[in-house]
Amino acid sequence: MMQWSTWKTPFVFFTGKGGVGKTTVAGAAAVALADAGKRVLLVSTDPASNLDDLLGARVGAVPGPVPGVAGLEAMNLDPEAAAASYRERVIAPYRGVVSEQELHGIEEQLAGECTVEVAAFDRFTQLIVRPELAQRYDHVLFDTAPTGHTLRLMNLPSAWSQYIKTSSAGAGCLGPRSGLQAQREQYQEAVTQLADPTRTTLVLVSRPDPGALREAGRAGAELASEGIGNQRLIVNGLLASPAPDDPVARALAVHQRAALDDRPPGLRTLPLAAVPLIAHELIGVPALRALTGEPSPHVSRPPADSAPRASASVPAGGEAMPLPALDALVEDLGAGPPGAVLVMGKGGVGKTTIAAALAVGLARRGHPVHLSTTDPAGRPGDLFTGEVPPQLTLSRIDPAAELADYTAGRLRAAEHLSPERRALLEEDLRSPCTQEMAVFRAFSALLSRARRQLVIVDTAPSGHTLRLLDLTGSYHRQVMGDLEHVGGRVTTPLMRLRDPVHTRVLIVTLAEATPVSEAAALQDDLRRAGIEPYGWIINATLTGTGTRDPVLSARAALERPHVHRVREHLAARAWMLPWHAESLVGEESLAALVTA
16 A cells, blocks of 8 residues: 655655656655645656646746645756756856857857756756755655656766766866866765665656566666665556456456566565556646545545546447557558658657567568667567567667767777877766767667668657757757858758658657647657657557446546547547557567557
8 A cells, every 4th residue: 555645755756667657656745745744845857747737737947836735846857947057157157257269168068968968967966965955845756757867867976976076177068177076066965865765765666567667677776776775666557456347457457467476576675555547537636635545634635426437428448449550550651661760759658569569560561670769778679579570670779888889989080189189088978978979879870771771769758859859950050050161961860850751750649638748749849840740649548448347448438538639639640559458579469569
C-alpha cells in the first residue's frame, strides 16, 4: 500500500521510463505532503513538463503557489529561461572591464546549445544546495525527465565538478574558467547531498511491464554507482481486481503479475509500493486527492461515483477500430523512396515497439531497413529474442561510445598542433558538452545513411528530441552564415529533416489527455522548425479490444474524445494500434502488429 505523505528526506526524486506516471505520482505525493501540513516545492526538470495540466494551474519558471493546496508551490525548470539568466550572470561582470573582442569571445562560447543544458543543470544544483531552501521548504520533490535524460542530469554534478577542477584557462560553456570556483563548490555540494541517504530519496517509478521494470533496474544500478543509494520502487497502474469473466482484464492482470515476478534482481531488494489503475483521468488536484485517499480536511473529496462512465453515445471497449491499422502505414512507407522515418513522442507511448514493428514489416516485404535509436536508454536489440530478418540491421546511438569516437577523431586531426594548443583542445574535449556534439554527429550520419535505404529512428522522448533538433537548427544557421561569406552549396541535417521526400516524421501518442496534448505541442514545435509530421499513431488503445471489465471499459470510453481530436483536428494521417495482451518481443510478435 502506498503511503503518500510519509517521505522522510528533504529531497525526493521521481524517475523512470517515460509514460510510467512519474508526474502523477510526484504530484499526488506533493499534494498529500502539503495536506499533512508540510511546506513543499514540486519541481519538474522535464523539458516537456505537463505540471500545468496535472495541477490545473499555470506553473512558471519560479516557485508559485498551487491554488487549493496550502503549503504547496510548483515550478518548471525552464531550460531557455535558465540559459538567458545564466548568460547574463556570467557576462555582466566583464562588461566595461575586458576589451570588446574578449567580451565577444565569451558571448560566442555561451551561444551554443550546450549552455542551455549547463544553465538548467546549474539551476538544478541551486535548488539542492542553497540554504534558504532548507528554511523555506520541508520537502523538494523533483519530477524528472524520462530515464536517459535524468541519468545525464544526475551524473552532471560530479562531471562538472571534476571538469572545473582540472580546467586551467580560457572560457567554455560554463563561462570564464578563472571564476568557476564557486560553481565547483556548488556542484561538489550537490554530489554530497545526492549521496546522503538522510537528505535524498530516489523513487524509481515503473508500470508493471517488463520494459519499464528493466529500465528502472538499469537506472537504479547506474545511479547507485553514482552514490545515490537510498532507493525505492513504485509500481503504477496495477489492475488489482480484474473482472473474472473478462479475458482482456484477466490477460492484463496475468501480464502485470508476471512482469513483477520477473523484475530485475536489483529491484527485488527495494521497498515496493503499488498504485492502482484508476478508471478516470488524473487531472487536477481533486483527482490527485482521490488517488491518495488522503483528502485535505479543508477540501471535500470527490464523490466515489464521479468517475466518467460509458454511455449510449460513448461505447465501451467493444466498438470497432475507427482508424486504419499499422499494416496500411507499412504499405505507404514501402511504396515511397528510401529515407528516414523518425518515430517521435512523449516517453512511454510505445515508440520503440512501433519503430521495431515498422522495421520488421518493411524488411519482411523485401526492403533493406536500418533500425536505430537516439534515446540514451534505448536498446532496439532488446525487442528481438533471436536473429533479425535478413533485410534488417540494428544500431543505437550510445552517448558514451559516440563521445569516445568523437574525442579520438578530434585528437587525431589535431596531431599537428603545438603542445600548448593540443592541451587546450584536450581540456575542451573533457567538457560534458562534448557528448552533445558527438550524439549530434551520429544523428547526422543516420540522416545521411537514409539517402540509400530506409532508416527507422526510435527517438528519445519529446523534450530530449527537441534539444537535439535545436542543436540541428543551430548547426544549420552556423553553416548558412558561413556560406554567405565564402559561397558554395551544402545540405545540412535540418534541410533533410524539412524535406518530406527524405524524412517522414511519425508522432506516437496514447488516447489520453496529457499524451495527446504533449504530442500536439511537439507537432507545433516541429512546424516552427519547418518540419511537417507525416502522420500520427494512436497506440495501445482499449477501444476495439472487446473488454467489459468496469475499470478498463471506463478507460476505453475516455479514449473517444482523444481519438476524435487526433483524427479530426491534429493529424494529416492517423493509424491505430490496440492494446495487446502478449509480450511484444520477438520478430513474430512484432510482425503481427503490422499484418492485416
